[in-house]
Amino acid sequence: MKTLFDLREKQDVEIYKDIQNLYNEPLKIVRLEDESITPCIGCWSCWLRTPGKCVMKDKMSEVYPDYVNSDTVILIMSTAQGFINHNAKAFFDRTIPHYHPYIELVNGECHHVARYESYPDMVFHYDNENLTNKEEQVIEDYLYRTAYHFKSKAYRIVKEGNLQLRKLESRNANNQAVHFSSTNPMDKLVIYNGSPRKIGSNSKLILKKTEEVLSDRIEIRDLKEEGKWEEWAKTFKNEEHVMFFMPLYVHAMPSHVMRFIEKLQPSKGSISFFVQSGFPESSQSHYLEAYFEQLSLRLERTYLGTAIKGGVESLQMRPTKSQDKMIEPMVKAIVNLVCEGNFSTTDIQQLARPVRFGGGRKILFKLLSKKFINIFWDKKLKANEAFEKRFDRPY
Numbered sequence: 001m002k003t004l005f006d007l008r009e010k011q012d013v014e015i016y017k018d019i020q021n022l023y024n025e026p027l028k029i030v031r032l033e034d035e036s037i038t039p040c041i042g043c044w045s046c047w048l049r050t051p052g053k054c055v056m057k058d059k060m061s062e063v064y065p066d067y068v069n070s071d072t073v074i075l076i077m078s079t080a081q082g083f084i085n086h087n088a089k090a091f092f093d094r095t096i097p098h099y100h101p102y103i104e105l106v107n108g109e110c111h112h113v114a115r116y117e118s119y120p121d122m123v124f125h126y127d128n129e130n131l132t133n134k135e136e137q138v139i140e141d142y143l144y145r146t147a148y149h150f151k152s153k154a155y156r157i158v159k160e161g162n163l164q165l166r167k168l169e170s171r172n173a174n175n176q177a178v179h180f181s182s183t184n185p186m187d188k189l190v191i192y193n194g195s196p197r198k199i200g201s202n203s204k205l206i207l208k209k210t211e212e213v214l215s216d217r218i219e220i221r222d223l224k225e226e227g228k229w230e231e232w233a234k235t236f237k238n239e240e241h242v243m244f245f246m247p248l249y250v251h252a253m254p255s256h257v258m259r260f261i262e263k264l265q266p267s268k269g270s271i272s273f274f275v276q277s278g279f280p281e282s283s284q285s286h287y288l289e290a291y292f293e294q295l296s297l298r299l300e301r302t303y304l305g306t307a308i309k310g311g312v313e314s315l316q317m318r319p320t321k322s323q324d325k326m327i328e329p330m331v332k333a334i335v336n337l338v339c340e341g342n343f344s345t346t347d348i349q350q351l352a353r354p355v356r357f358g359g360g361r362k363i364l365f366k367l368l369s370k371k372f373i374n375i376f377w378d379k380k381l382k383a384n385e386a387f388e389k390r391f392d393r394p395y
């Protein structure tokens with residue numbers, strides 16, 4: 001079976017016929033218009049309570065069998081603000097039930113272990129009309145990366161006269177193409193917290209500690225408060241210094257963060273980013289860093305840089321002292337930014353270690369993952385009486 005998921009904002013049907021011409025069997029068309037995909041809230045129920053099943057009751061949950069049972073999925077997406085739009089991003093975030101929480105090391109990077117025997121080829125199509133060449137490349141790199149981690153082959157449908165199918169080959173992110181700048185010490189930094197988690201958010205904890213040090217030199221705004229978005233998008237134009245702080249979700253931002261970013265207009269002032277992720281290696285966040293560099297150019301703001309910290313999912317399993325030790329360098333990076341007007345390059349490089357696993361670290365991680373990390377997931381599964389169902393393949 002081959003399924004075409006239409007995730008676009010405006011779903012004109014003409015393109016279906018052209019895409020159908022690329023295949024010699026009928027495509028199943030699934031239309032997932034805006035609002036039909038509830039954003040992932042990072043509750044981990046699909047891993048720890050109902051293995052393989054998302055708790056959300058929406059159209060996306062209804063079409064999971066179509067995804068898993070296809071040999072090819074074709075995703076047609078809209079772009080916005082130089083990236084795939086929030087609806088396409090929500091689709092990717094909601095795909096994690098098809099993988100295990102268990103971790104394996106592949107080429108020095110963490111991957112989630114496959115739940116199913118095989119996964120469909122992923123074929124992407126997006127309109128490049130409002131994109132710069134660099135933005136188009138950033139999106140393609142991101143999509144390649146996502147398919148790679150989803151254990152799928154990646155293809156892109158491009159228009160070269162007619163529509164053509166092009167295989168996407170392995171590549172690294174084109175991050176650090178824009179240099180970190182500096183500005184004056186800040187009277188006030190507005191920080192948008194992009195964690196979708198309602199309880200147990202790591203971002204919230206880190207930002208609380210930052211507030212204890214910087215008090216009213218920072219103002220934290222929680223992007224879960226959607227009712228305030230219109231006002232915040234308006235005031236963005238006049239805010240001198242703004243930071244987006246978020247967890248990494250499928251190699252990019254959580255979908256609601258993208259939805260807010262879509263509302264922003266070019267304006268004067270600085271912009272900076274802080275990405276914290278579950279896996280220890282910072283290379284996971286390079287594709288998002290590459291996008292944020294382009295976003296800063298699009299918004300015409302001074303790019304102060306992107307700080308990356310991996311291994312944060314383990315934060316709240318640690319004793320208080322060890323939590324403080326992990327949080328301290330993250331707070332220090334933000335304090336430096338506010339008080340000096342720039343990130344300290346040495347601190348940011350230190351924070352981003354390891355970039356990937358190499359040599360001895362690889363062996364150590366393999367031992368640790370068997371002994372501690374995967375056992376941690378097992379403990380949680382047992383506590384939820386879901387251990388026996390951990391290898392379920394519901395679709």
Ligand SMILES: Cc1cc2nc3c(=O)[nH]c(=O)nc-3n(C[C@H](O)[C@H](O)[C@H](O)COP(=O)(O)O)c2cc1C
Nearest residue numbers: 042195201202203247248249250251277278279313
């Ligand atoms: C849907 C989803 C996707 C994620 N994708 C990644 C990823 O690609 N790489 C990674 O290292 N961590 C990933 N994570 C882990 C989060 O970044 C990590 O748990 C983070 O610390 C959560 O922060 P928060 O509690 O502030 O929301 C993902 C988590 C979720 C729920």
